Amino acid sequence: MSSVNKVILIGNVGADPEVRYLDRGVAIATFNLATTERGYTMQNGTQVPDVTEWHSVVLWRNLAEWAQQNLRKSMKVYVEGKLKTRAWEKDGQIRRKTEVIAENIQILYRPEQYKRNDGLNTAPLNDEVRAEEPIQEPQEQTPEAGSGFFNGLFR
Numbered sequence: 001m002s003s004v005n006k007v008i009l010i011g012n013v014g015a016d017p018e019v020r021y022l023d024r025g026v027a028i029a030t031f032n033l034a035t036t037e038r039g040y041t042m043q044n045g046t047q048v049p050d051v052t053e054w055h056s057v058v059l060w061r062n063l064a065e066w067a068q069q070n071l072r073k074s075m076k077v078y079v080e081g082k083l084k085t086r087a088w089e090k091d092g093q094i095r096r097k098t099e100v101i102a103e104n105i106q107i108l109y110r111p112e113q114y115k116r117n118d119g120l121n122t123a124p125l126n127d128e129v130r131a132e133e134p135i136q137e138p139q140e141q142t143p144e145a146g147s148g149f150f151n152g153l154f155r
Helices: 061-070
Strands: 007-013 018-021 027-037 051-060 076-090 093-109 128-130
Touching: 007 051, 007 093, 018 061, 027 061, 051 061, 051 076, 061 093
Parallel strands: 051 093
Antiparallel strands: 007 027, 007 076, 018 027, 027 051, 076 093, 093 128
């Protein structure tokens, strides 16, 4: 049986996206996204505080270029993608980082400072951007025809 790797987050952009270009001109953008579970008061009066979780989001190609032009700190966004963990060695220790590889992103709210008509964030509110093709790192091969999500899911 196949498995599913799907992530849906709604949160606030922690800082403007950082964009860089790989050797072949492929754009890659990264930013942190904060999601918060609201606190509450228990029946006995104990206060449970808000809990904020930070997520690393990676965007490739056209999504990266779109993010560079349109995403800013404090915006509320919807992100849909998949989890990917990468590992590397530094100072003799193995380091790991789990990231959300975004396949779809949508701005849900822009703070007042980004609503001015100064050329920034020209995309309309609730503009949804999807990857032109399945998100894959440049060194990976393109999936074969017929290898979509549902193909083989229930085998």
